[in-house]
Amino acid sequence: MTERLYYNDPYLTTFSAEVVDASEDGCTVFLDRTAFYPSSGGQPFDLGTLGGKAIAGVEEREDGRIAHLLASPLDGRFVQGVINWDRRHDHMQQHTGQHLLSAVLEELYSIPTLSFHMGVEASTIEIGAASLTPEQVAAVERRVHAVIWEGRPVQVTYEKASEAAGLRKVSEREGILRIVSIEGLDRSACGGTHVRSTSAIGALQVRKLDRIRGNVRLEFLCGARALHRARADFEALSTIARTFSSPIDQAAELVTALQARAADLDRSRRKLALELAGFQGRELYENTAPSPDGVRRAMSRFPSGAVSDETRALAQSFVSGERAVFVAASEDPPSVLLAASKDSGVHAGEVLKRALAAAGGRGGGNAQLAQGSLPSREALESLLPQLLG
């Protein structure tokens, strides 16, 4: 067993220890005691240095020992460990904030916390509830902050599992439990590192609710993370508000209104584009001289992408004239459209289908309008003359 110095003093940042075991390459080291926290209980491991070598990982082993993983081999028997305090303190804020958040969810709504995960950016808890209303979230945040501002002591005690009463979540462990308490509010069996007072959590922000396995997964930020996030949100919102020359509080409403207006404009633009295509088809028909057989034939290349509504509108407009055949083609992806007036003597669907079969393409349509796709540009170019023939 490695003595865990962080159990009783999570504020300890430097310590000396003796190397009691090491891997052959000297990169995995076991100490008689350590202040390095190993990944467990949803909290990630600490960083820092051991004997001047950077810590790459800290793991809890089945036998109760803690393995320190180093990027380069450690030498010497007595070493000094230095904990990366910014990272550790951040973890302490998130972890204690989680205890408080879970306790308040239980206190206000009897909602249990099922699991906890602390991520690099944000932390999450999965709670035993199918939903949580915005009003409930606001009430939880208010209560959490009232407790933060009271500066309630957060204390660690050791109690026999058989005698420990009033735990938020029943512990499956036996023997001695390490119990972390928020005075007058919460008692939880936990091996993690916590701040010494709720005031040191600083702040707690609920960010996001997701549905997962029929439960709610709640994302939250504490302490410095909440501060940085609030600042980043403010900058983003300020940029939006400046763009619209509006006060921040009106920016959201304005964006919603503008989006609706953009959708309106897009609808009328599309309507106009179809009308325009119709006129263009008509004009093209007027300007196309009939072939000796009396049929007017025209072809247009349309920009890359699938056959658009505009191209179809142009084609239909062209063949709404007497004795007309119209072909539209695009190279990327290779595709083709064939339109024919009823009196043209051309069945668009059949003609195109035959031509496509010979060129290795696919598609079809009715007598007046047919579309298809081809495997290559070459196939497209070999097919086009047949359609205009």
Ligand SMILES: [Zn+2]
């Ligand atoms: Zn904890």
